Amino acid sequence: MTRYKREDPEITRRKFINTALGATAAVGTVSLVSALGTANPVFRLTRDKMPPLKGDILVHASEDKEGQPVTVAELGEKLVRAWPQGKDAQGQPLIRKGDPNNVLALYKFPKGQIVAPTNMDATIDGEIVAYSDICTHAGCSVGDNDQQVGEMKCPCHSGQYDPKRACMVVGGPPPRRLAQLPIRLEGSNLVVADFFLENPYPFNESEWEARKKAVEDQLG
Ligand code: FES
Incomplete structure (x- = not known):
């Protein structure tokens, strides 16, 4: 299994995405969903709620293209949102949007612009990078800064x-x-190479370690 050097830490589903793109009213809902995901003892970690996993394909999260695999040609200095797509127990494609916190942010920058402390081993050719798209403050979906490209x-x-x-x-x-997600290219698909390198929202470090272990235990 690939080991990634860890850097020093600093960081309703479609309704949620739509809200994040144009308004802010779903913050409370998202926070509640997040809290249920980490603290509620009856929470069931179904596959659609699992975090991005090694081998998952990244597919578009935007309404007009939802479920279509993201291609390199579609990426640039403007944010592309994606979901991780894995497989269900029968081996059929399953988008992991049961947890709205699984939304991802993808960018492609010209060579040399992505710099430390970004983990370069977790990028594609030092040009394409993926992060959790969920703000570490209170769980909103983060967008582009219209005043500052990139x-x-x-x-x-x-x-x-x-x-x-x-x-x-x-x-x-x-x-x-925001937590960085290791990715790689497999054919024309962007694929998850490992778990997030650090705890994404809403997890603290120990909760994140527990979540990873729960996933590994469940999947064997
Ligand atoms: S949720 Fe407060 S700054 Fe992002």
């Missing part, structure tokens, strides 16, 4: 992130950066 801005409380530098926080209230 930066991200949260619609809820104006948290800002730099996707060329490990999605470190560059403004606003988020307590830590």
